[in-house]
Amino acid sequence: MSIHSEALDFVFGPDSTGATPEERARTSRRLYVRSLDQLAFDSPHATGRRLTAEEALSAYGYEVLQEVAEEGSALLCAGPHAAAQAIRTQRDFLNLDVKIVASRAGLTPQDVERAEQGGRWPLAYYERIAQALGMDERYISVRSSPEGNEGITVRLRALGDERPRLTSSAVSAIAEAAWVAMTQIRLERGLGFQSRLSQFVRSSNYGGPGYPAYRHGYFLANQAREKLALGEGPLCPSLRELCEDVLGIPVIQTSLGEWIAGLTVEAGDSRAIVLNIAGQNSSVFVRRSTLAHELGHLLYDPPERLDYLRVDEYDELDRDAREIRDPVEQRANAFSVEFIAPQNAVLDTFRTNGGATSNGLRAVVDSFGIGPTAARYQIWNALERRISLMDIKMQGRGEIWEWEAKEGYAVAYHPLKGTPSSRAGRFSAVVIRAAQESLISWDTATNHLRCTRTELNSAIESIQEMYPKVFGHTA
Numbered sequence: 001m002s003i004h005s006e007a008l009d010f011v012f013g014p015d016s017t018g019a020t021p022e023e024r025a026r027t028s029r030r031l032y033v034r035s036l037d038q039l040a041f042d043s044p045h046a047t048g049r050r051l052t053a054e055e056a057l058s059a060y061g062y063e064v065l066q067e068v069a070e071e072g073s074a075l076l077c078a079g080p081h082a083a084a085q086a087i088r089t090q091r092d093f094l095n096l097d098v099k100i101v102a103s104r105a106g107l108t109p110q111d112v113e114r115a116e117q118g119g120r121w122p123l124a125y126y127e128r129i130a131q132a133l134g135m136d137e138r139y140i141s142v143r144s145s146p147e148g149n150e151g152i153t154v155r156l157r158a159l160g161d162e163r164p165r166l167t168s169s170a171v172s173a174i175a176e177a178a179w180v181a182m183t184q185i186r187l188e189r190g191l192g193f194q195s196r197l198s199q200f201v202r203s204s205n206y207g208g209p210g211y212p213a214y215r216h217g218y219f220l221a222n223q224a225r226e227k228l229a230l231g232e233g234p235l236c237p238s239l240r241e242l243c244e245d246v247l248g249i250p251v252i253q254t255s256l257g258e259w260i261a262g263l264t265v266e267a268g269d270s271r272a273i274v275l276n277i278a279g280q281n282s283s284v285f286v287r288r289s290t291l292a293h294e295l296g297h298l299l300y301d302p303p304e305r306l307d308y309l310r311v312d313e314y315d316e317l318d319r320d321a322r323e324i325r326d327p328v329e330q331r332a333n334a335f336s337v338e339f340i341a342p343q344n345a346v347l348d349t350f351r352t353n354g355g356a357t358s359n360g361l362r363a364v365v366d367s368f369g370i371g372p373t374a375a376r377y378q379i380w381n382a383l384e385r386r387i388s389l390m391d392i393k394m395q396g397r398g399e400i401w402e403w404e405a406k407e408g409y410a411v412a413y414h415p416l417k418g419t420p421s422s423r424a425g426r427f428s429a430v431v432i433r434a435a436q437e438s439l440i441s442w443d444t445a446t447n448h449l450r451c452t453r454t455e456l457n458s459a460i461e462s463i464q465e466m467y468p469k470v471f472g473h474t475a
Helices: 005-012 021-027 053-060 062-071 082-093 098-105 109-117 123-132 150-162 168-190 213-227 239-246 284-300 327-340 343-352 360-368 372-382 400-407 426-436 442-449 453-466
Strands: 031-034 038-041 049-052 073-075 251-254 260-267 270-276 309-313
Touching (some): 005 021, 021 053, 049 442, 053 062, 062 073, 082 109, 098 123, 109 123, 168 270, 213 284, 239 284, 284 327, 343 360, 360 372, 426 453
Antiparallel strands (some): 031 038, 260 270, 260 309
16 A cells, blocks of 8 residues: 655655655654653653664554654553563563573563563563563563564473473573574664575485485585585685674574583574583584584474474584484584585595694694594594594694684673673674664664663774674675
8 A cells, every 4th residue: 555755754754755664764864762651752851762763663563653643652552561461471481580580681580570560660671571581572562472482482491391401591591592583683684684594405304224314414514515605625704704694694692501502593484593602612613513513403404303493412512423313413413524624625634734643633623623523533434434533643732712713702802891692793783783774773772782872882893893794894
């Protein structure tokens, strides 16, 4: 349905341009403010969440903005206790206590308890709690059941029952990471960033008699390298850049305890990788293996195998793929090692540098950024196990610092020191770019990054240097 230009002028202002509400919102200078109950035009004394016209249109629709233009405000609330009921129901379903949610949201337990009781508490309290629970905070109080990653919520509850080692803290971290992924993908699409996931055809081939799963993992790794024009040598760019900049896959970093290595999560019709920054992933080589393992799942596992949320443990990642019984994990492990360090190239590097009697193993570790154990198995398998595994020994230590610099995962270097690790990666750059393009307001940006406007202004230049491709610059 077309809308007359006069009506669009009335809603978005005469200085806006375009023939559709979306085009007008993108060029409108109008700001809105949202409280727990309603949406109105911004004013100097307003205390709610400030929103750009595009942000308000995307979340609440044209009819709501038309009502604001006609009446000065529009009611958003689905009921007097909608927000309280939504967060309480979600917290109970995830089996999280108030202290865990409060810590994740950066609030006190008393803040969470008061919010769950209802009443006119600051909207920011409800937003933070919703984000910590993996819910879309834009719809808190607007809908009795705000949108979020419902499939992940159900899977998290099931995993909590199945795996006692999945602590409440880890469940909370995964829920919030799912919110980060969902938000980052939505903002990147609004900015016009493209994902290349559709180029990869999912495979239900997990091997069989005469063709074990690890063989197909090797095949898929080489196929992925060919699609991405990576050749057979060491990966360039880094794995993180490959996932985020080339493939359009968010990589979320957060602490998941000592036994989870990483996982893939559904985010709308896309997916993201969540990488644990605790435990063995403190080693850049293990971190790279974890990321490549999750990439193997994400690119090639059919949806029914991924099941909204797939969790991988450290126990499986440092083993030779042939030793793993689960064909899904066997294939992913084989994909990981072959994607990082193809056997043919590994064998050439190993022999060129003196083989087992000299620096062959260390050369493979240094050249391909792979851990000594995984490199040893890859060399052994490339040699068709004609020598003893114990004869392939490491001479000296690998050049870890070079790979740490290439991967650039260290959240300690992020200029916004108060921003949670889950939001301190590319997400922070996407949020800033979205605010610069008026896709979201600067008020929303500071809410997402847990900082003040002054802190954000002082960090923008550094974040632009860390993630130049987000801002349209070459690295």
